[in-house]
Amino acid sequence: MGNRSGLTGSYSLALRATALANARLEDPADVWVLLADQPWLRDIATEADLHTLRVAGHRLREVFQTVTAGHEREAVDRLNGLLTRYRVRPTISGTYAGDWHIHVAAPGTPPVEYLAAAVWGLAVWLCQRGIDRLGVCAEPRCHNAFLDDSSNRCRRFCSDRCATRNHVRAHRARRRATPPLTAARRSRTRSAVSNGTRTLTAKIWQLHTMGNCADLHRHSATDHPLRHPRAASPLC
Template sequence: MDNADYTQVALRLANAPLDDVDDLRAALHDEPWWADRATTDDLVVLRAVAAQLRDALDAAVHAHHDELRHRVNHLLESHPPRPRLSGHGGGDGLPNWHIHVADVDAPPATEVAAAASWGLAYGVVRHGTERWGRCHAESCGTYFLDTSTNQAKRFCSPRCANRVHVAAFRARRRG
């Protein structure tokens, strides 16, 4: 996993409903190493982390730089990355080199929290605050990172954009 992937972990965790362990596993679907081992204990820890991520993302979206710095630093202090070089899972008997941000024997919540904290910090360093957004669809509110060339993204997905644009089109036709 690389730093950009950790940023996506932060966004997926912040945007997940986390009502139950299945929601957590769905949010971690790209990381089966975490998802398959997730428990109720992990869910409890990661609900709190997700709330802190949302607070930090709100600060980023609104360019409240001091608050953003404070919130991200608090996440990093509470869930510090402890990098470990790993080389398991490669094909042809060769190692698949990668870095875990926590001890592989730790509960999934430990590594997910560290990964999300690190990913958000990396995302802010890499992209500043101008590219963070929250979906403009009235019933959505999903956080996103706008990596488009023109930095004009207003919706989290084409689905939300289409829904809003179709509703506006229909309203204009009625009026």
């Protein structure tokens, strides 16, 4: 298999490990989904390979969960166990000057080699980018594993969809928890605006009957409650 290691190569292999951690792998159809970008490998996968991939995926998921729980040493031990179980044979390969790269191979069937390269890539990426880059989605209905490639290491969700869903739920919860006092305050504000409008109308009518156009324009420009800075928002 042409698996290249390095920062870019290890990221693609680490993504493979993440996909394995999230895969259900309950039947051969799930293997087809997992290996959609590897049709030649998908076509030769056996029931034994399905079992191997399922067990390894479960153990990879435990690595992500252990990191999220704050047990970094345990997570490293788990990943080291996978490296021991699925050993790789890294070799330098290339076809022309400047193309030298690490080629990751492993003993066993092609699906096992695929798995071993994924474990290797996750280990390399962890050491290069930091163990805190491994996460589990904070959306309660998801919990997918993900790699945090953000610039400030603050990612909490596996996708924009999960982030939006979580934020919408939190917003609705805050609205339901709004105390009655806020609603009463809004009612008082609307009442104050209404009273101010009636007062302004009375002033305009008084000025109109007195024929004082200068004062009429001055009050129209400054006294309307919707133009007054304190009444600009009904939520203030």
